[in-house]
Amino acid sequence: QSVLTQPPSASGTPGQRVTISCSGSSSNIGSNTVNWYQQLPGTAPTLLIYSDYQRPSGVPDRFSGSKSGTSASLAISGLRSEDEADYYCAVWDDSLYGPVFGGGTKLTVL
Amino acid sequence: QVHLVQSGAEVKKPGASVRVSCKTSGYTFTDSHMHWVRQAPGQGLEWMGWINPKTGSTNYAQKFQGRITLTTDTSIRTAYMELSRLRSDDTAVYYCARDRWRDLANWGQGALVTVSS
Numbered sequence: 001q002s003v004l005t006q007p008p009s010a011s012g013t014p015g016q017r018v019t020i021s022c023s024g025s026s027s028n029i030g031s032n033t034v035n036w037y038q039q040l041p042g043t044a045p046t047l048l049i050y051s052d053y054q055r056p057s058g059v060p061d062r063f064s065g066s067k068s069g070t071s072a073s074l075a076i077s078g079l080r081s082e083d084e085a086d087y088y089c090a091v092w093d094d095s096l097y098g099p100v101f102g103g104g105t106k107l108t109v110l
Numbered sequence: 111q112v113h114l115v116q117s118g119a120e121v122k123k124p125g126a127s128v129r130v131s132c133k134t135s136g137y138t139f140t141d142s143h144m145h146w147v148r149q150a151p152g153q154g155l156e157w158m159g160w161i162n163p164k165t166g167s168t169n170y171a172q173k174f175q176g177r178i179t180l181t182t183d184t185s186i187r188t189a190y191m192e193l194s195r196l197r198s199d200d201t202a203v204y205y206c207a208r209d210r211w212r213d214l215a216n217w218g219q220g221a222l223v224t225v226s227s
Contacts (some may be wrong), residue, residue: 044217
């Protein structure tokens with residue numbers, strides 16, 4: 001069971017906006033920034049969002065992150081077929097002194 | 111451009127050890143911690159530990175304490191993960207990932223380790 005809670009699945013049609021939630025606690029999300037990783041089928045994860053809402057260069061602005069209290073969200077607007085992937089939230093855990101991951105959300109583009 | 115290139119797939123018997131390598135380029139090797147993350151078939155991501163290549167200091171997830179050893183060879187900019195006393199539930203893809211500042215900015219392509227008798 002993951003420390004961070006994500007819905008196991010999400011879906012949307014092309015052009016729609018979808019959001020994926022990530023719920024934690026005051027000891028993780030409540031005290032550190034959240035990162036999001038995208039894992040396309042059969043490939044390694046890549047950093048999608050860091051420090052709650054920042055996008056690495058090359059990541060389209062269709063992807064956005066936000067955080068409030070002990071929860072974070074990833075929003076994808078203008079959904080495209082190539083967005084079909086697994087998405088993981090992660091946050092630094094001060095007691096582990098390492099990252100903890102959510103269980104992942106499988107996004108299906110209908 | 112940062113690249114992390116991992117060694118190939120391995121098949122091991124239960125009780126054996128495995129060592130996975132991660133050769134890096136495109137950044138100053140000693141400036142970034144290196145993490146190791148694994149993913150069992152059809153499962154999520156699981157953090158295993160990190161190493162500071164500059165000092166050699168390590169931090170391991172409690173689950174792997176006593177079985178995992180992370181090392182680096184700075185002369186060839188390569189990180190290594192060794193896992194001992196393998197069990198069938200250690201079958202997974204093992205990733206190295208470069209830490210930029212508590213985010214895993216770059217990942218290797220992964221190395222599949224299969225544990226089977």
